Every structure is written in C-alpha cells, then in structure tokens.
Amino acid sequence: MMTKALASNGAKRIYIIGRRKDKLEEAASHNPSVIIPVVGDVTSKDTLKQIAARVESEIGYIHLLICNSGAMGPATGLNNKNVSIAEYATAAMNQSWDAVASTFDINVTAVLFTAYAFLELLDKGNKNPVASKTKSQILVTGSIAGFSKQPNQSMAYKASKAAVLHIAKNLSSELWPFDIRCNALAPGRKFCIQK
Numbered sequence: 001m002m003t004k005a006l007a008s009n010g011a012k013r014i015y016i017i018g019r020r021k022d023k024l025e026e027a028a029s030h031n032p033s034v035i036i037p038v039v040g041d042v043t044s045k046d047t048l049k050q051i052a053a054r055v056e057s058e059i060g061y062i063h064l065l066i067c068n069s070g071a072m073g074p075a076t077g078l079n080n081k082n083v084s085i086a087e088y089a090t091a092a093m094n095q096s097w098d099a100v101a102s103t104f105d106i107n108v109t110a111v112l113f114t115a116y117a118f119l120e121l122l123d124k125g126n127k128n129p130v131a132s133k134t135k136s137q138i139l140v141t142g143s144i145a146g147f148s149k150q151p152n153q154s155m156a157y158k159a160s161k162a163a164v165l166h167i168a169k170n171l172s173s174e175l176w177p178f179d180i181r182c183n184a185l186a187p188g189r190k191f192c193i194q195k
Contacts, residue, residue: 002066007031015055017042042069042110048117061124063134067111067164068141073103073156080151100156107160111140112167115182122180137181140168144188161186 006014007030017040018024024037038054040047055062076091083091115138122136145153146161168184175182 002068003027003035004030006064007034013059015051017051042114043105045113045117048113052117052121055118056121056124060121061128062118062121063125063128063130063136064139065115065118065122065137066139066141067114069106069110069114070141070143070161071103071106071157073107073154073160074099075152075154075157078152095156103154103156104160104163107157108163108167111164115140115171119175119178119180123178126179135179135181137183138168138171138175140164140171140182140184142168142184142186144186146186 003014003016004027011034013036014034015036015038016024016027017038019039019041021037021039024039028035028037038051040051042048074095076088076095078088078091080088118138122138125136142165143157143161145158146163146165148158165184165186168182171182
C-alpha cells in the first residue's frame with residue numbers, strides 16, 4: 001500500500017525488498033518503471049549491505065527509508081478465560097523458542113539493521129539539492145499491538161512491536177545531529193461492535 005501511494009504521488013524510484021519474488025513482482029506491476037523489486041532477506045546484514053551498495057551504485061542516495069518488516073509470531077492458542085493456569089503455562093512453554101526469537105529478528109533486529117545499512121545513503125539524500133526543503137527520514141512500521149494488553153494474541157508480536165516503536169524513538173534522538181528524522185506508524189484494526 002505504501003509503495004503504491006508513493007508511486008502514485010511522484011516518487012522517482014522505489015526499491016522494495018522481500019523474500020518472495022512473486023509478491024515483489026506483483027507489487028511492482030503497479031508501476032514497473034518506478035518500483036524496483038529486490039529479492040533479499042532483511043534479517044541478513046550482508047544482504048542489507050549488498051542492497052544498500054546496489055542502490056548507491058544506481059541512484060547514489062535516498063530520501064526515505066521505510067522499515068516495514070513484520071511477522072506475527074506464535075501464540076498459545078488458548079483463551080485464557082477458559083483454561084487453568086497449568087494449561088496456560090503448558091501451552092505458553094510449548095511455543096517454539098526459535099519462533100519467538102524469529103519474530104524479534106524480523107520485527108525488531110531487521111528494522112534496526114536496515115536503518116543502519118542505509119544511513120549513509122540517507123545522509124547523501126540530505127546533501128542532494130533536491131532535499132533543500134525536506135530532510136531524509138526513516139519511517140518505521142510498528143503496530144497498535146505495541147500498546148495492547150489484549151489477551152490471547154501473540155505475546156512475541158506485541159512485545160516486538162513495542163520494541164520497534166521504542167527503536168524509532170531512539171533513532172530519532174540518535175540521528176537528529178545528522179538531520180535524519182525517524183518516525184513510526186502504529187496501524188491497528190478498527191473494531192465494530194454490533195448490538
């Protein structure tokens with residue numbers, strides 16, 4: 001959705017990174033002369049460095065970096081109102097350690113290292129004459145789940161989205177001397193209650 005909005009509103013070039021080539025190509029089909037699909041894994045520092053080097057060689061700078069990676073993560077699968085503490089504890093402990101860690105790798109660590117990988121290109125964007133009115137920025141996609149205490153959802157997801165929102169706050173403090181802004185979105189669901 002963000003890619004389409006940027007492409008429809010005058011972005012000159014948009015690189016989109018993901019693991020699934022078919023999904024990238026589907027997104028790029030909206031405007032293939034502007035949207036460039038790049039197959040890559042944002043949980044790999046080497047891949048991030050390679051993609052940043054490619055972007056630098058092709059256009060030399062960027063003005064906007066959107067860190068939008070996310071995975072839902074495991075959940076207990078139980079309604080905590082309908083089970084005993086023993087049942088809940090067993091289900092919670094039966095979650096895969098690797099699945100929880102992977103959720104944090106994708107939702108938190110990948111966002112941080114994606115930002116780090118593109119810092120110099122954002123700085124070059126600030127030094128480009130086109131940027132005289134707008135400074136380069138990082139936009140991090142969090143979630144309203146980062147503020148949620150709703151039970152029976154993925155605890156790993158909620159905690160990782162809280163962490164990534166905090167990373168965005170800290171990046172804004174860390175990067176202000178370089179004139180690189182950092183903001184976060186916390187999209188959520190709209191709930192309707194029928195009476």
